[in-house]
Amino acid sequence: MARYVDGFIIPIKKKNVKDYKKMAKLGCKVWMEHGAIEYYECVGDVMNNPWGFPFIKFAKLKSDETVIFAWIVYKSKAHRDSVNKKVMSDNRMAPENLKGKKMPFDMKRFTTGGFKVLVSA
Numbered sequence: 001m002a003r004y005v006d007g008f009i010i011p012i013k014k015k016n017v018k019d020y021k022k023m024a025k026l027g028c029k030v031w032m033e034h035g036a037i038e039y040y041e042c043v044g045d046v047m048n049n050p051w052g053f054p055f056i057k058f059a060k061l062k063s064d065e066t067v068i069f070a071w072i073v074y075k076s077k078a079h080r081d082s083v084n085k086k087v088m089s090d091n092r093m094a095p096e097n098l099k100g101k102k103m104p105f106d107m108k109r110f111t112t113g114g115f116k117v118l119v120s121a
Helices: 014-033 077-089
Strands: 004-013 038-043 065-074 111-116
Touching: 004 014, 004 077, 014 038, 014 065, 014 077, 065 077, 077 111
Parallel strands: none
Antiparallel strands: 004 065, 004 111, 038 065
């Protein structure tokens, strides 16, 4: 079965991971309720591997930062568009309903993209 994935790379201060986790739990609940197939939010652990281009350099991480690597899986791009439309109209996701808290990361350094699945198991 074809799949479509939204992927995210989010540099974040280590001290803000706890606040981010609260936000991510809400995101997981909302996306799954509206039809996402899978939802993952992962926090960096080993960021300076000896091979490849390290996440530390890729995300331009400072010494007090780590990275969130996240993805959401959908049936197709059309399914993703449908789910995201529902999520964006869900009152729980409205900024004024997020308990007035500011984002725990810098939105100017956040990146996302939509991906066609090339290989899966």
